[in-house]
Structure formats: C-alpha cells, structure tokens
Amino acid sequence: MKSILANVALASAIVTTLWTSAAAADPVEVKIAYALARDSHYGAAADGWEKAVSEASGGRYKFTHFPSSAQGGEREVLEGLQLGTGVQAAVVSSGTLSNFVPEAGVTDIPFLFRDLAHGRAVLDGPIGQSILDKFEDADLIALAWGEQGFRHITNNRQPIEKPEDLAGLKIRTMENPVHIAAFKAAGAAPTPMSWPEVIPALQQGAIDAQENPLSVIVSAKLWEVQKYLTLSGHVYSTAMLVVSPDFWNSLSEADQKIFLDGAKAGQAAMRGFVDNAEKSGVEKAKAGGIQVNTLSAEQKANFQAAMKDAYEGYYKTYSKDLIDQIIATK
Numbered sequence: 001m002k003s004i005l006a007n008v009a010l011a012s013a014i015v016t017t018l019w020t021s022a023a024a025a026d027p028v029e030v031k032i033a034y035a036l037a038r039d040s041h042y043g044a045a046a047d048g049w050e051k052a053v054s055e056a057s058g059g060r061y062k063f064t065h066f067p068s069s070a071q072g073g074e075r076e077v078l079e080g081l082q083l084g085t086g087v088q089a090a091v092v093s094s095g096t097l098s099n100f101v102p103e104a105g106v107t108d109i110p111f112l113f114r115d116l117a118h119g120r121a122v123l124d125g126p127i128g129q130s131i132l133d134k135f136e137d138a139d140l141i142a143l144a145w146g147e148q149g150f151r152h153i154t155n156n157r158q159p160i161e162k163p164e165d166l167a168g169l170k171i172r173t174m175e176n177p178v179h180i181a182a183f184k185a186a187g188a189a190p191t192p193m194s195w196p197e198v199i200p201a202l203q204q205g206a207i208d209a210q211e212n213p214l215s216v217i218v219s220a221k222l223w224e225v226q227k228y229l230t231l232s233g234h235v236y237s238t239a240m241l242v243v244s245p246d247f248w249n250s251l252s253e254a255d256q257k258i259f260l261d262g263a264k265a266g267q268a269a270m271r272g273f274v275d276n277a278e279k280s281g282v283e284k285a286k287a288g289g290i291q292v293n294t295l296s297a298e299q300k301a302n303f304q305a306a307m308k309d310a311y312e313g314y315y316k317t318y319s320k321d322l323i324d325q326i327i328a329t330k
C-alpha cells in the first residue's frame with residue numbers, strides 16, 4: 001500500500017513539474033499596434049523589434065501584431081498605453097505625439113531637415129534623446145525614434161507648383177498643430193483627422209488632398225484615390241517606438257535593456273525600409289497611375305516663404321535657438 005501511495009505521489013510530482021515547466025516556457029505576450037499594414041515600414045519596425053527581443057530573451061516574449069489601425073487611431077493607442085488598458089507597445093507617427101509632449105513637435109517643422117542623414121543625426125543626438133526622455137512625464141516610455149521619410153502632397157485638383165495652388169485646398173493633415181499652422185499660413189484649408197478616416201474621406205470627396213511620405217503613399221496605394229503627387233518633401237516625418245509604463249515597470253532591468261536594444265533594432269529596420277521606399281516609391285506610384293511633379297529648390301523656397309507666419313509661431317513655441325541648433329547639426 002505504502003509503495004502505491006509513494007508511486008502516486010511521485011507521478012503527481014512529475015505531472016506538476018512538467019506542467020510548471022510548460023507554463024514557465026510559455027512566452028509572455030506583447031501586443032503591438034501600428035497604423036499601416038504588416039508589410040509597411042511600421043511592420044518592419046515591429047518585426048525588427050520582435051526578432052531582436054526574441055533572440056536576446058531566448059524566446060521569452062512573443063509579439064501579437066495589430067497592424068492597419070486595428071486598435072484605432074494613434075491618439076487612442078497612445079491613451080491606451082498611458083492608462084495600461086490597451087496594447088503594451090506601439091509604433092506611432094509624429095502625428096499626435098506633440099499633443100502628449102509638445103517638444104516632439106519641433107521635428108514637424110516644415111523645411112527644417114536637409115535630408116534623411118540630417119534627420120537621423122538630430123534624432124540620434126542629444127536633441128533627440130532629450131525629447132524621448134520627456135515622454136516619461138507624459139506616462140509613456142519612448143524607447144527609440146522611427147521615421148517615415150519626407151512628406152509629399154497628393155491631391156485631386158491639380159499639380160501643386162506654387163503656394164497659390166494650395167489656396168482653399170481641403171488637405172487632410174495629421175492632428176498636429178505644427179502641420180496645421182504651416183498649411184493655414186500657406187493658404188490651404190487644413191483638415192486634421194486621424195488616419196483611419198482618410199481614405200473614406202478622399203473617396204467621398206470630403207477632402208481634396210493629404211500629405212504623407214512615399215512609404216505610406218505606396219503602402220496605402222494612394223493612387224487609387226488621388227490623381228496628383230507633388231514631391232514637396234516639406235516635412236521629415238518621424239515616428240516613435242513606445243511602450244506603456246505598466247509593461248515597462250513589470251520588466252526586470254535586464255529585460256528593459258532587451259526591449260530598449262530591440263527598439264533600436266526596430267528603428268534600424270524601419271530606416272532600411274524607408275531608404276528603399278525613397279528610392280523606389282516614385283516609380284511605384286507612377287505605375288499606379290498618379291501624375292508626379294517635383295518641386296525645385298527655388299519652388300520649395302517659395303513654399304517656405306509662404307509659411308513664414310507659422311515660423312514666427314514655431315520660434316515662440318520651440319525657441320529660435322533650438323531650431324538653429326537643429327539646422328546646424330551635421
């Protein structure tokens with residue numbers, strides 16, 4: 001009898017051990033949200049982040065992806081992160097970031113960055129880091145900057161060649177005060193709305209135009225709803241890889257480092273994708289049927305001059321000194 005009981009006890013100990021180790025081996029789920037498809041630059045960032053975390057943690061974390069605004073607009077996603085009620089991680093555009101940390105809006109100033117290398121140098125330097133750090137006070141943990149490329153205008157009215165062509169143009173902007181001020185100053189009728197509303201609004205003719213980088217224009221096949229693409233390159237469009245404070249505080253210090261390094265790997269993947277999109281995007285858009293014109297340096301200067309009033313506001317909000325430091329960054 002004694003030996004039967006001993007065997008039962010042994011068997012149950014084995015089952016418990018097996019069950020416990022199976023449970024311990026179950027990876028922790030990290031829900032990650034972003035606005036575009038899995039095969040966009042956003043998906044590239046999320047995939048790069050996931051791969052690096054999975055490798056460094058020995059597979060202890062598994063990302064569940066919510067692409068294509070499946071968790072709502074970026075403002076809702078960021079609010080969910082703050083409250084710890086939504087996903088644990090997100091890749092978001094600069095669209096709404098300045099509503100959470102006003103300083104983030106400085107990167108949205110039109111015609112501020114010369115090229116991708118200039119943008120990256122600023123984001124990777126002290127200015128970029130000091131903006132990331134400010135997110136902690138807004139109940140968000142910003143781990144790395146991402147990017148989308150340079151924004152260009154698409155519309156259904158006419159090729160945009162001079163500021164006057166913007167007169168009264170109903171152009172969707174992100175919910176971003178810096179962009180709204182710039183288009184207002186240039187005479188357009190900026191209509192801020194969240195990304196999930198944009199394609200239906202273009203289809204229904206509620207707006208004439210929108211502006212986004214080639215990475216987005218190609219990923220969203222905007223030629224299906226827009227006739228003209230003007231390569232204006234008016235804004236270097238940034239993004240961020242963010243996690244919720246609840247999730248961050250649940251991690252050990254070692255795992256926080258894994259997520260931080262992983263976010264940098266996601267940033268590198270996003271930049272690689274954008275490099276390709278900037279090279280091949282125009283041909284893809286033309287093949288889709290959109291008519292393309294490119295603004296010369298002189299034409300761009302006319303648009304910048306037309307946005308002069310907005311610049312007065314930017315100097316007040318961000319200080320001329322900070323803007324000059326960004327321009328001086330090599």
Ligand code: PAF
Nearest residue numbers: 035093095174195212216
């Ligand atoms: O225009 C926007 O809202 C953004 O660039 C993107 C990535 C399409 C969605 O946030």
